[in-house]
Every structure is written in structure tokens, then in C-alpha cells.
Amino acid sequence: MGSSPEKPGTALVVGGGISGLLSARELAAAGHEVTVVEAGTAWGGCVGSHTVAGLTLDSGAESFATRSDAVSRLCAELGLGGRIVPPRPGGAWVQLPGGPREPPRTGVLGIPANPWDPEVRRTLGVLGSLRASLDRLLPASVGAGQGVTSVSALVRARMGSRVLERLVSPVVGGVHSADPGLLDVDMVAPGLRAGLRKHGSLAAAVSAQRRRAGAPAAAAQVRAGQPGHSDRPLQPAKPAKAGSAVAGLEGGMHTVVDALVADLMRRGVTLLAGTAATNVSRTPDGWRVDAAGTTFTTALLVMAVDGPAAVGLLEQAVPQIAGKKPASGPDVKLVTLVLDKPDLDRRPRGTGILVAPQTPGVEAKALTHATGKWDWLAAAAGPGRHVVRLSYGRVDGASAKPGAGPETDDELYAAALRDASTLLNVPLAEEDVRGWDVVRWRGSLPFAAVGHRARAAEIRQACTAAGGLAVVGGWVAGNGLAAVVADTREQIGQLAAA
Numbered sequence: 001m002g003s004s005p006e007k008p009g010t011a012l013v014v015g016g017g018i019s020g021l022l023s024a025r026e027l028a029a030a031g032h033e034v035t036v037v038e039a040g041t042a043w044g045g046c047v048g049s050h051t052v053a054g055l056t057l058d059s060g061a062e063s064f065a066t067r068s069d070a071v072s073r074l075c076a077e078l079g080l081g082g083r084i085v086p087p088r089p090g091g092a093w094v095q096l097p098g099g100p101r102e103p104p105r106t107g108v109l110g111i112p113a114n115p116w117d118p119e120v121r122r123t124l125g126v127l128g129s130l131r132a133s134l135d136r137l138l139p140a141s142v143g144a145g146q147g148v149t150s151v152s153a154l155v156r157a158r159m160g161s162r163v164l165e166r167l168v169s170p171v172v173g174g175v176h177s178a179d180p181g182l183l184d185v186d187m188v189a190p191g192l193r194a195g196l197r198k199h200g201s202l203a204a205a206v207s208a209q210r211r212r213a214g215a216p217a218a219a220a221q222v223r224a225g226q227p228g229h230s231d232r233p234l235q236p237a238k239p240a241k242a243g244s245a246v247a248g249l250e251g252g253m254h255t256v257v258d259a260l261v262a263d264l265m266r267r268g269v270t271l272l273a274g275t276a277a278t279n280v281s282r283t284p285d286g287w288r289v290d291a292a293g294t295t296f297t298t299a300l301l302v303m304a305v306d307g308p309a310a311v312g313l314l315e316q317a318v319p320q321i322a323g324k325k326p327a328s329g330p331d332v333k334l335v336t337l338v339l340d341k342p343d344l345d346r347r348p349r350g351t352g353i354l355v356a357p358q359t360p361g362v363e364a365k366a367l368t369h370a371t372g373k374w375d376w377l378a379a380a381a382g383p384g385r386h387v388v389r390l391s392y393g394r395v396d397g398a399s400a401k402p403g404a405g406p407e408t409d410d411e412l413y414a415a416a417l418r419d420a421s422t423l424l425n426v427p428l429a430e431e432d433v434r435g436w437d438v439v440r441w442r443g444s445l446p447f448a449a450v451g452h453r454a455r456a457a458e459i460r461q462a463c464t465a466a467g468g469l470a471v472v473g474g475w476v477a478g479n480g481l482a483a484v485v486a487d488t489r490e491q492i493g494q495l496a497a498a
Helices: 018-029 070-077 118-136 151-159 161-176 192-199 202-223 255-266 307-314 342-346 375-381 409-424 452-466 481-497
Strands: 010-014 033-038 049-052 055-058 092-096 099-101 246-249 270-273 277-283 286-291 294-298 300-303 332-340 352-355 366-369 385-392 433-441 469-471
Touching (some): 010 018, 018 033, 018 255, 018 300, 018 481, 033 294, 049 332, 049 433, 055 375, 070 246, 070 481, 092 161, 099 118, 118 161, 118 202, 151 161, 151 192, 151 202, 161 352, 255 270, 277 307, 300 307, 307 452, 307 469, 332 409, 342 385, 352 409, 366 409, 375 385, 452 469, 469 481
Parallel strands (some): 010 033, 010 300, 033 270, 092 352, 300 469
Antiparallel strands (some): 049 055, 092 099, 286 294, 332 385, 352 366, 366 385
16 A cells, blocks of 8 residues: 555555444455554544443443344454353333333333333323324324334324333433434334334334344354353343343453454554545545545545545545535533442342433433443442443434533533432442543434435445445444444445455
8 A cells, every 4th residue: 555556456444443444354354455544543433442440341332232143243253252241131211200110121212012011001101002002003104104204203103202202212312312303213223114014013013123133132142151141042032121132242342343453453454543534536546545644545445434524535536425414423421430339239220221301300311330231340340339321412302403411521520420329319429439431422423314314325326336435334324333334344345346
């Protein structure tokens, strides 16, 4: 690579997050000479790590969805298959204005598979469950059309406003940091509307999607059969608490980044951190990229950065995408507290709690009780010591503007201590804190707004047509490791074949 003329089989990846590292691995496996340039100093993007009170913890993604086997297959290929673990039973709760509630045992985005499950009925009330039950009587065409539909529009039409406000909004806000009225349901719950058309009701579609999610989780659990882990497969037929359709890695999800980097080094991939790309242009035989004072020429180019950055770099070389920068995702602030508090041994809110936007007195949108969720972390922390992580930053309302909230590290720490006390129903004081940290992810969650999917598809189509170019990442694949891994492999497979 470098400033020499491009050679057949050379490839350059711009961006060193999961999609960029995986792109490099796929291209190297296909025989290409690969270089990865990353503007920052760390690899992995939103799958990062930090050390708090002597514990190495995930600073970003800490689990992956098991609706497909994309992540578990990658982990197995990297020698991590035996470290895949399910979360502890118990699931997450939902904090409503009226107090904490258990969410549906079998739900997707908080949408219940059975409106008459006891925990659903307690949350919705009899009238709310009756309204939600009308879903099974409505024609499948309601909400299942081909046009773009928001999560709010689909849920309100099929099951009513109580399901939306009391179940869906807290889950969507906690997971996607956004109002469900702003999100494209096909981006955040792929296949759900197709299931509605197939099975005739939203509840049946949710049930079918949950059943499919159980199979990969079971396979992952079997592969994890070793001392300290159950070798009994998960039972998808048995109702599971909300949040159980995920898995993690013993040691943290950040260990997959270490394994990917080591794999790339064994394959001879050149990894250049602190090397920000500043300009991209077309050459007769490929692409030229300027980065940190060096000119790279390459036959194949992969843009594995966020949407606004990708379009900004490519719009001169690919004029069809000029002026089509997608919106950035919301900024998210994660506050991690390491506490000496034996009162939390009883896991008062299971693996954590999601907060309904209208809940008074709580500024966090979600809390994860990490030592209550992962056995390996509880063992590493030791008796009476607990790790909780609270997230802040949400886009609310039709204006799509960030909501107000704590901003400075000190403000976030104080808010986290107050909110954790309220949400866990256990008084916490500064003397209980053994360490804390704030991690900020700027535009970290690709904003899956209504219409974004079509715009992203247009951008990708134009880039693919340019030849020798692929764009990957969460902004085109959708939120979550499972979506990113599957999409990246598909796109790089097509690029390498072409």
C-alpha cells in the first residue's frame, strides 16, 4: 500500500470499529493485501473497555442479540465459542410513573406476545389488555403495508396507546435512545411486519420471532458447556424474562475486539491507528485516500465509519450521494458505578431496569445491574461488590432534538447515584462508591429514523455502482452487533467476489 501504485488485490478499510475489523478479516481471508486506518487510538468502536476500581469492564456494547447466529459464529471462528454465556435469569424491569413493573416474558421491543400474561395485565390494566387483544381480530393489513411505518404507528394501530406508553416506549428509549415515533420499525425490529403479514397478528409475529431467537441462544449455551457454566441448552418453548434473548462473552464483549485484532495481525493486515482519512478520490484503477499525511492507493475501498463521515468523505468521488448526509445518532453518556453494597446481592430489579420517558424524578433512561446480569462479572467483583451502569441521552418527540439532562462528569455522577438509589430501591451514598467513570459515545447509535433506511439504501446503491467500494456499519445495517456482523459479511463477500 502506501504511495506506490495500486496492486491487484490491495484493499483499504477506513474505520477500525467492529465492521471495519471484520471487513479486513474477510478481505484478508479472500487473499487481499489489507490496510486499516483508524482516526482514534483504540480499536473496536462502540465495543470498548475501561477499568473501574480494578475491574476491566465493557465501556460500550455488553451483549448481542441471539435472533441470528451471526455473532456466535464469529466468536467460534475466533476461538471464543466456549466463552459465550447467557445472562442470569430474572430479566429487566420497567420503571413507570406508577412504579416498577415486570415487562412481558415474551416480547419484542416491549410488544407482548400475550396481552393477558399476568405481568402484562398488571402493567396495562384490564382495559389496556382488552384493547391489545383486538390485535388478533384486526386484518393483517393494518400496519403491515409496504410503506415506511414508525414503531409508534404500528403499536398504536394494532395494540393501543397503553402498550405503546407503558411497555414499548421504555424499552425503545433504553435500547435505542429515541422516541418510538421517530424510529422505522423495519430498522429496529427486522422481520416483524413480515411476521405480521404471515401470522395475521402482531402478537403472533412477536411470538414467532421470540421462538426463532431461542434457537441460536440454545446453541451458544451448549457451546459454553464448561466448568462454571450450565451445559443445559436454553429452552425456547419456556417463557423467558424480557432481555433473555441476548448472550455475552465471559470477560466482556470487548474481548472479541482483542481476538479480531490478533487474528488480523496473524493474517498480515496492516493496522494504523491515529490515522484519520481526510480525502477520497477516484483513480482509473481504483481509489486514492489521503490520511495523516500519507496517500494510499487501492483497488478496493471499504468505508466503515459513521454515515455522516462516510458521505462527507465520498461525496466528491461519488457525486450521486452529495448532500445526502444521514442524521447522526443521539449522543449517549454511560455512567458506571462500582459499589460495595451487599444489599444488592438480592438483585432487586433483576438484570436492570428500563425507564419510561414520562417517569418523574429519574433522568436515566436505563440501568444495567451488570453483576446481577453476568455470573462471570459477579465472581470477578467478589462478595458484596456490584457494578451498575446507567445511560443518559435520548431523543424525544417529533422535533428529534436531544432532551435536556446532566452533561458534565460531576453532574452525571451525582445523577447516577440518585437514579440508581431510586431505580434499585436501595439507598446509595458516596461512601458506597469504590470507583466510577463516564464514557461518552458521540452519535453512537445510528439513528434509525423513519425514512433513514431508504436513504441509506440509496447511498449504498450509489457507492456499490461506483465499483470497488463498499459502505458498512450500523448506520446501514441497523443497531446491534448481530445486524452489523451479518451485514458486513454479506457486503464484503459481494465486494470481494466482484
